[in-house]
Structure formats: C-alpha cells, structure tokens
Amino acid sequence: MREIEICVKEELPDSGDFHMTKPVLRMEDVSFSYENQTVLEHIHLTLRAGEFLALVGPNGSGKSTLLKLVLGSLHPDSGNIFLFGSEPRQFREGSRIGYVSQKANSFNQDFPATVREVVASGLYGKLGLFRRMKQQHWERVNQAIEQVGLNDFADRNIGRLSGGQQQRVFIARALVSDPELLILDEPTVGVDAHSAEEFYKLLVHLHRQKGLSLLLVTHDIGAVTAYVDRIACLNRRLFFHGNGEDFSREKERILTDAYGHPIHVMDHRHEENVSS
Amino acid sequence: MIEMILHYDFMQRALIAGMIIGVISPMVGLFLVVRRLSLIADALSHVTLSGVAAGLLLQKQFPVFQSWNPLYMGMVFSLTASIFVDRLRHLYRSYQELAIPVILSGGIGLGVVLISAADGFSVDVAGYLFGSILAVGESELHVIIGVGILVTTVILLFYKELFALSFDEESAALSGIPRRSINILFNLVIALLITASIRVVGILLVSGLITLPVAASLQLASSFRQAMFWSIAFSQVSVLSGLAAAYYFDWSSGGTIVLVSVFILILVSSGKRLMHVVNRQIKSRTHSRHQEGSS
Numbered sequence: 001m002r003e004i005e006i007c008v009k010e011e012l013p014d015s016g017d018f019h020m021t022k023p024v025l026r027m028e029d030v031s032f033s034y035e036n037q038t039v040l041e042h043i044h045l046t047l048r049a050g051e052f053l054a055l056v057g058p059n060g061s062g063k064s065t066l067l068k069l070v071l072g073s074l075h076p077d078s079g080n081i082f083l084f085g086s087e088p089r090q091f092r093e094g095s096r097i098g099y100v101s102q103k104a105n106s107f108n109q110d111f112p113a114t115v116r117e118v119v120a121s122g123l124y125g126k127l128g129l130f131r132r133m134k135q136q137h138w139e140r141v142n143q144a145i146e147q148v149g150l151n152d153f154a155d156r157n158i159g160r161l162s163g164g165q166q167q168r169v170f171i172a173r174a175l176v177s178d179p180e181l182l183i184l185d186e187p188t189v190g191v192d193a194h195s196a197e198e199f200y201k202l203l204v205h206l207h208r209q210k211g212l213s214l215l216l217v218t219h220d221i222g223a224v225t226a227y228v229d230r231i232a233c234l235n236r237r238l239f240f241h242g243n244g245e246d247f248s249r250e251k252e253r254i255l256t257d258a259y260g261h262p263i264h265v266m267d268h269r270h271e272e273n274v275s276s
Numbered sequence: 277m278i279e280m281i282l283h284y285d286f287m288q289r290a291l292i293a294g295m296i297i298g299v300i301s302p303m304v305g306l307f308l309v310v311r312r313l314s315l316i317a318d319a320l321s322h323v324t325l326s327g328v329a330a331g332l333l334l335q336k337q338f339p340v341f342q343s344w345n346p347l348y349m350g351m352v353f354s355l356t357a358s359i360f361v362d363r364l365r366h367l368y369r370s371y372q373e374l375a376i377p378v379i380l381s382g383g384i385g386l387g388v389v390l391i392s393a394a395d396g397f398s399v400d401v402a403g404y405l406f407g408s409i410l411a412v413g414e415s416e417l418h419v420i421i422g423v424g425i426l427v428t429t430v431i432l433l434f435y436k437e438l439f440a441l442s443f444d445e446e447s448a449a450l451s452g453i454p455r456r457s458i459n460i461l462f463n464l465v466i467a468l469l470i471t472a473s474i475r476v477v478g479i480l481l482v483s484g485l486i487t488l489p490v491a492a493s494l495q496l497a498s499s500f501r502q503a504m505f506w507s508i509a510f511s512q513v514s515v516l517s518g519l520a521a522a523y524y525f526d527w528s529s530g531g532t533i534v535l536v537s538v539f540i541l542i543l544v545s546s547g548k549r550l551m552h553v554v555n556r557q558i559k560s561r562t563h564s565r566h567q568e569g570s571s
C-alpha cells in the first residue's frame with residue numbers, strides 16, 4: 001500500500017468560517033493498538049463547533065475504535081484527545097454529546113417500550129439521580145420526537161417500527177438532551193436507500209438549524225460528499241482531512257491510497273461495494 | 277375466606293407475605309427478564325439454599341444461634357454471591373451467562389455438603405425447597421416486610437436509570453448514568469428478593485415466580501409501564517391462588533403459584549393469537565363485502 005499522507009497536520013485548509021470557532025474535538029498524534037494489532041497511527045483530527053465532519057474508510061479501518069477513544073471507553077497509547085477541552089475520561093458532561101452507536105439497531109426487538117419511553121431515556125443521565133421527569137421534560141421529549149418526524153408513532157412499541165424509523169428514534173434519544181456534538185457510527189447500515197437519503201437531509205437540517213456539530217462515520221462516501229463540511233479519510237492512518245471540494249478533486253487518488261486499491265465512487269448512492 | 281383471615285394469625289401472615297412478594301418479585305423480574313438475566317435469580321436462589329443450610333447447621337451446633345432465623349444466613353450468602361455475579365460478568369464480558377452455572381453449581385454443591393455434614397436437620401428442608409406460605413412465622417414476616425419496603429423504594433427511586441440501562445447499557449453509561457453502582461445495587465435487590473420469597477415459593481421455584489408473570493405481561497404490553505402493571509397483576513393472581521390452594525386443599529403453595537403462572541401465560545398467549553385470527557377474519561370479511569358492494 002502506498003502511504004502518502006495528504007493532510008494530517010494541524011494547519012488545515014480553511015473550509016469556511018470554522019477556522020475561528022473553538023474546537024469541540026481535537027486529536028493530537030493519537031495512536032492505539034488492541035493487544036498486538038495497531039489500529040490507529042498518528043491521528044491528527046479537529047472538529048470545530050458547528051462543523052459537519054464525515055469520517056470515511058473501509059471496514060476494519062479503525063473508525064469505531066476512534067469513536068470509542070473520543071467517548072473515553074478506550075484510552076490512547078500515545079497522543080492527546082480533547083473533548084470540549086478536557087480529556088475524555090475526565091469528561092463528565094455526557095449530555096453535551098449525543099451518540100448513536102453502530103449497534104443501536106441490534107437492541108432486543110421485543111423490548112416492551114414505546115418510542116416516547118426510549119427517547120425520554122436520553123434525558124435521564126442529564127437529569128441525574130433522584131430527579132423525576134417533570135412536565136417540561138416530557139415536552140422536550142415530544143419536541144425531539146417531532147424533530148425526527150415520528151409524532152404519529154410516539155406511543156407505538158419501538159419493535160414495531162421499520163429500521164429507518166428506529167434509527168430516527170435513536171437520533172431523537174441522542175438529541176433530547178440538547179447536545180452540542182452528535183456522533184453517529186454508520187447510522188444508515190441496514191436502512192434502504194430512500195430512508196438513508198431522508199436521514200442525511202434530516203442531519204443537514206439539524207446541523208443548519210441548531211448549529212449542531214456533527215461527526216458522522218460512514219462508508220457511504222458518495223452520499224456524504226454532498227452534505228458535509230469536511231471529510232476525513234481513515235485507514236489506520238489519516239489519508240485526507242479537508243473540505244468536500246478538495247476531496248472530490250482528488251477523490252480517486254485519496255481513496256486508492258486509503259483503500260489500498262482503486263475504487264469507483266458513483267455520485268450519491270450505490271458507491272463502492274468493495275469495502276465490505 | 278375473609279373471616280378465616282381475620283381469625284387466624286397464620287392466615288394473616290400468609291396473606292401479607294404473599295401480597296408483598298406478589299408485588300416486588302415482578303417489579304424486579306421485569307428488569308431481569310428484559311436484560312436477559314433471569315437465570316441469575318435461579319443461581320442466587322441456589323446459593324441462598326447453601327446459606328440456609330449453613331444457618332441450620334449453626335443452630336444445631338451452637339445454641340447461641342437458636343433464636344436466629346436461618347434465612348438471615350441465606351441472605352448473607354446471596355448478597356455475597358450477587359457481588360460475585362457482577363465480578364464474573366466483568367471478567368467474562370462476552371460470556372455473561374457463564375456467571376450463572378458457576379454460581380448455581382457452587383451454591384447447590386455447598387448446600388448439599390452442609391446438609392450432609394449436619395447429618396440431617398430437625399427442620400423440614402423441603403419447606404425451604406418448595407415453599408410453604410402457611411408456615412410463614414412472625415420473624416420471617418418481619419424479614420419480608422423489611423425487604424418489601426427496601427426493594428420497592430430502590431426500584432421506584434432508580435426506575436429511570438434501571439430502564440435506561442436495561443434498554444441500552446452502553447448508551448446509558450455514556451449519557452452519565454452510573455452503570456456500575458446501579459448494577460451492583462440491582463444485584464443486591466435481587467438477592468434480597470430471593471431470600472424473602474423462599475418461604476412463599478421455595479428455592480426451586482423462585483425464578484418461576486420472578487419470570488413467569490413477566491413473560492405473560494410481555495405478550496400484552498407495548499410500553500414498559502404496561503408491562504410493569506400486567507406483571508404485578510398476574511403475579512398477585514398467582515400468589516393468591518397459591519394461598520387459597522394451600523389452605524383449602526393442602527397443596528404446596530410454591531407449586532400452585534408456579535402452575536397458575538404457567539396457566540396464565542398459556543391463556544394470555546393463546547388469547548392473543550385468537551384475537552389476531554379473529555381480527556384478520558373480520559378484516560377480510562369487511563374487505564370482501566366492500567368488493568361485493570363496489571362490483
């Protein structure tokens with residue numbers, strides 16, 4: 001594999017007004033290995049407030065691992081991570097981050113809970129022990145359900161929704177605590193193309209309307225280049241970190257570097273199948 | 277029956293004990309079942325057996341312990357084991373159910389050894405194995421009332437945390453819910469519940485009382501609150517039938533309680549299927565009538 005690092009240092013090409021805003025997330029020279037397998041090497045990554053960043057890369061390239069480092073459930077071997085200025089393990093304000101895991105959809109489909117109950121559970125951490133849900137909290141829950149367009153399903157059992165609708169329930173659960181940063185790990189896997197499209201539109205809407213910072217992990221490269229502010233291309237090392245235009249211009253080369261072989265990206269849907 | 281209850285102390289005790297257990301066991305059971313940990317109840321109940329055996333042995337060997345109820349020793353054992361369950365679950369993250377056979381066989385092994393070492397007890401061990409609700413004594417009722425208050429308080433206080441952890445442990449922990457402490461607290465609650473239920477249903481049938489009414493409720497409920505409501509309702513029906521059967525026919529209370537629970541489960545699930553078929557019939561009939569009308 002040719003290893004050409006295109007853009008991994010702190011001085012990033014400026015992509016809009018984000019240059020001045022405070023970084024929500026900063027990774028400085030982060031490396032990580034599981035027992036004996038190096039998964040991430042010398043990662044530099046910055047996500048500024050209000051920015052929409054897509055992290056793309058083939059399967060097994062370390063995307064989920066990177067998120068676990070950011071969320072503090074794993075600890076880097078070397079390098080530093082700052083989440084809202086503090087080290088992830090020390091970070092105690094979980095409600096400033098909304099997280100939708102790759103495994104979100106693999107919950108127990110017979111779980112006796114309504115959409116409203118599940119979305120409300122996103123507030124419990126913020127609410128704290130011994131505090132009860134009050135009227136205003138339930139209103140906030142209804143708002144979040146409305147934001148993702150599930151009003152008509154609020155009292156439906158969550159197992160009785162389609163995959164795409166369930167995905168939106170988890171977004172609502174992540175949004176209900178009014179986070180500043182939303183982290184999504186491959187949210188459109190197992191969701192049909194049309195729902196995925198709708199889903200990206202919803203994200204862009206939330207991003208524009210609320211100034212939400214977004215970190216989206218996906219291997220749906222074709223779809224995201226149209227929506228995001230910046231793209232980071234990962235395969236153990238970072239192969240690109242810049243804006244969508246630069247990415248599109250050098251797409252072929254970057255992806256060949258990152259994936260180890262040429263891949264063809266069609267615009268929008270139905271892109272590379274080689275990654276899986 | 278009301279007069280009987282007012283008349284006999286033992287009936288009063290049995291009724292109070294039964295109703296308390298009938299509320300707290302499905303409350304705890306619902307969380308256990310949806311977390312797919314219902315077998316933990318089984319494991320801990322077997323440990324409680326060894327605790328009770330140890331208590332009986334102490335009573336036999338040392339007159340000082342004469343006034344001690346062996347249930348207290350059972351409680352100590354199951355509380356200790358519940359902490360082990362947590363440790364083991366941590367040790368084998370992807371084999372969480374492995375904790376169960378380890379604890380279960382350890383518990384029954386120790387129990388059997390203790391019973392044989394004591395060379396038989398004057399007390400009827402079968403009462404602990406299968407339950408005898410009519411034999412609930414004064415001091416045992418105190419244990420049950422105390423546990424009832426404690427368990428209800430914990431479940432109500434931590435309802436939202438327990439719900440969030442049950443639905444999605446990882447996300448709940450990330451959102452700031454203290455996963456470790458709540459899980460340990462919950463394990464302690466399970467241990468207390470089992471100790472308190474032993475007199476009513478017996479060690480071998482405790483997990484049936486904890487899980488069967490919940491299983492039936494899952495057939496009906498679309499929300500967690502509904503599931504909670506129905507499991508308590510079903511559990512009360514089972515416990516009270518067990519009490520009645522023990523009083524009028526001298527049947528084993530534990531056995532009856534579990535059989536009634538199984539019966540309710542069958543009734544509910546076949547009733548649900550029947551409703552489904554009937555609904556479909558009605559739909560297709562109105563549909564065909566529509567077509568006839570339009571043609």
Ligand SMILES: Nc1ncnc2c1ncn2[C@@H]1O[C@H](COP(=O)(O)OP(=O)(O)O)[C@@H](O)[C@H]1O
Nearest residue numbers: 034035039057058059060061062063064065066
């Ligand atoms: N818990 C783990 N223990 C050991 N290796 C792991 C673990 N999780 C992931 N890996 C390995 O690390 C690499 C990166 O995995 P992951 O971060 O899940 O990739 P991605 O999300 O990009 O598909 C893979 O080779 C995977 O096999």
Ligand SMILES: [Mg+2]
Nearest residue numbers: 063064065102
């Ligand atoms: Mg992944």
